[in-house]
Amino acid sequence: MGIGYATLTYDPESIVTEGIGDLAACGYDGVEIGLPKIREIGRDRLVTVLDEHDIDLYCVMAGWLNEEADVREAVDGINVAADLGANFLGILPPPRGVVDDATFGEWLDDIGRAAADNNVTPVIHHHAGAHVEQPDEIQRWLDDGPTELQLLFDTGHYYAYGDVTDGIERFADNIAYVHYKDIAPPSDFDIHVENLSSGKVDYDSIMTYFGAFTDLGNGVLDFSRITRALDEINYDGHRTVEVDTVDGPTLVHAKRNLDSLRDAAERSAMSR
Amino acid sequence: MRSMGIGYTTIMYDEGSFEEGLQEIAACRYDGLEMSLGEVNAYGANYVGEKLDEHDLDLYMLMGGWLESEDEAKTIAEGAYTAADLGAEFIGMLPPQRGLVEDDSVEKWITRVCDAAADAGITPVLHHHSATHIERPEETESWLARCPDNLGLLWDTAHQYPYSEHYPEGDVTDGIERFADSIEYVHLKDVEPTPGYKDHIEALTSGNFNLANVALLYYSYTDLGEGRIDFAGVADALDAIGYDGHITIEMEKQTMDTLVHAKQNIDYWRRASDSR
Numbered sequence: 001m002g003i004g005y006a007t008l009t010y011d012p013e014s015i016v017t018e019g020i021g022d023l024a025a026c027g028y029d030g031v032e033i034g035l036p037k038i039r040e041i042g043r044d045r046l047v048t049v050l051d052e053h054d055i056d057l058y059c060v061m062a063g064w065l066n067e068e069a070d071v072r073e074a075v076d077g078i079n080v081a082a083d084l085g086a087n088f089l090g091i092l093p094p095p096r097g098v099v100d101d102a103t104f105g106e107w108l109d110d111i112g113r114a115a116a117d118n119n120v121t122p123v124i125h126h127h128a129g130a131h132v133e134q135p136d137e138i139q140r141w142l143d144d145g146p147t148e149l150q151l152l153f154d155t156g157h158y159y160a161y162g163d164v165t166d167g168i169e170r171f172a173d174n175i176a177y178v179h180y181k182d183i184a185p186p187s188d189f190d191i192h193v194e195n196l197s198s199g200k201v202d203y204d205s206i207m208t209y210f211g212a213f214t215d216l217g218n219g220v221l222d223f224s225r226i227t228r229a230l231d232e233i234n235y236d237g238h239r240t241v242e243v244d245t246v247d248g249p250t251l252v253h254a255k256r257n258l259d260s261l262r263d264a265a266e267r268s269a270m271s272r
Numbered sequence: 273m274r275s276m277g278i279g280y281t282t283i284m285y286d287e288g289s290f291e292e293g294l295q296e297i298a299a300c301r302y303d304g305l306e307m308s309l310g311e312v313n314a315y316g317a318n319y320v321g322e323k324l325d326e327h328d329l330d331l332y333m334l335m336g337g338w339l340e341s342e343d344e345a346k347t348i349a350e351g352a353y354t355a356a357d358l359g360a361e362f363i364g365m366l367p368p369q370r371g372l373v374e375d376d377s378v379e380k381w382i383t384r385v386c387d388a389a390a391d392a393g394i395t396p397v398l399h400h401h402s403a404t405h406i407e408r409p410e411e412t413e414s415w416l417a418r419c420p421d422n423l424g425l426l427w428d429t430a431h432q433y434p435y436s437e438h439y440p441e442g443d444v445t446d447g448i449e450r451f452a453d454s455i456e457y458v459h460l461k462d463v464e465p466t467p468g469y470k471d472h473i474e475a476l477t478s479g480n481f482n483l484a485n486v487a488l489l490y491y492s493y494t495d496l497g498e499g500r501i502d503f504a505g506v507a508d509a510l511d512a513i514g515y516d517g518h519i520t521i522e523m524e525k526q527t528m529d530t531l532v533h534a535k536q537n538i539d540y541w542r543r544a545s546d547s548r
Binding site for chain 2: 021022025026027248249251252254255256
């Protein structure tokens with residue numbers, strides 16, 4: 001089990017010139033990087049920097065599945081992940097209403113077949129405003145998708161649809177990888193959640209929802225409870241902090257989020 | 273062969289936040305740090321050494337207290353051995369407040385520390401400092417000549433600033449050129465002059481230590497890039513004299529998250545020194 005950081009707030013160049021070194025210096029064990037950024041950086045350069053700082057690549061996050069070309073890219077992403085030693089390929093479902101269920105199912109099967117030939121687990125990232133968003137949808141696609149498909153459980157994206165620890169219990173058998181992400185919902189948050197869940201492409205709702213994500217400890221989620229719930233289902237995989245936006249130096253967010261995660265782990269251990 | 277490193281002072285951290293401070297300094301990828309002798313004596317040298325090893329940080333210097341009494345001279349002299357035990361290259365001395373003690377006493381106390389440092393195998397460095405016995409370039413020069421040969425200079429950008437020939441511009445490189453043969457260690461600190469800054473400096477020089485003068489001097493110190501000093505010029509001048517020692521960023525005034533200070537300052541220095 002290791003602690004990782006998603007590199008959303010770094011551009012491809014700064015991932016290798018600054019980010020990975022910063023994360024290692026903070027005390028992270030691993031990293032998650034988007035597939036397009038890995039392509040931009042280049043395989044050999046990324047391997048050199050990961051090795052230099054003794055950082056593992058936990059997950060390669062493929063781009064949004066909007067069309068067939070994205071599926072082909074995700075399928076090739078399995079090879080990229082395997083080559084780089086990553087255990088997981090993250091799958092971002094299409095936005096709600098873009099494709100029908102049959103097509104989406106075929107896409108997942110394509111990715112599952114590619115994964116079966118490699119030692120990489122495809123993990124579906126349930127996501128606000130996406131084809132896989134709510135608990136029953138997560139369940140449905142885990143049941144109907146390829147057997148290789150597992151769950152990337154994201155605390156921030158689960159929040160709007162139920163108690164996060166209930167989600168951890170419900171999907172205990174399928175959680176293969178976890179995103180730690182906090183959320184500070186504004187007072188009209190529910191309206192925007194409903195808009196996105198109904199497939200209404202409302203820019204205010206998109207911006208409000210995504211703008212609610214924040215650093216660990218600045219939102220409403222209790223990460224000591226979440227950590228305890230993960231421990232209780234015997235989850236022993238990686239925990240990756242995912243921060244979407246930063247104000248000021250990215251390193252400061254990386255460090256403060258790790259501090260918060262460790263603090264939550266300590267409080268969780270003390271409460272047992 | 274010396275190896276240049278970038279250090280950070282622990283001034284913003286106290287005993288309760290010391291380890292957090294080391295984590296922050298290491299996370300920002302500083303190579304080393306500077307602590308006060310008082311901190312090390314309070315926390316325990318063994319504990320400090322363990323934590324430095326744990327975070328893979330070098331101790332560059334122990335800064336002794338203000339050299340204002342025989343007892344303080346004795347403490348700093350003893351601190352030279354503590355510094356050596358912790359692998360530091362330097363023991364620092366802060367001159368007494370201006371007008372407080374006679375020259376003979378200052379010389380005797382500096383000599384005592386220099387002798388102890390020589391015995392401990394490290395270098396004693398004098399910190400020229402505003403409002404103290406040794407503040408202006410000609411005073412620094414005079415005291416370096418007067419004291420034992422092993423005494424080196426801790427040269428500080430912010431304490432040079434008001435006495436530089438280019439004042440109020442931020443070019444302080446005349447200080448580097450003037451003390452090229454004596455600079456053993458460098459402090460980087462920026463200055464954004466407060467209203468009446470020069471008047472307060474002159475009042476302090478003349479021995480008027482009212483609180484406003486002291487406070488407004490202190491308030492003028494700021495993060496690199498927030499004040500007047502041309503740090504690219506400092507980097508150029510240090511290169512020109514062949515300086516290959518450590519460079520330590522000294523932040524005294526916390527105005528935001530301590531980690532933000534540590535990170536923004538090292539980033540600024542790297543940009544300034546890499547942009548040339």
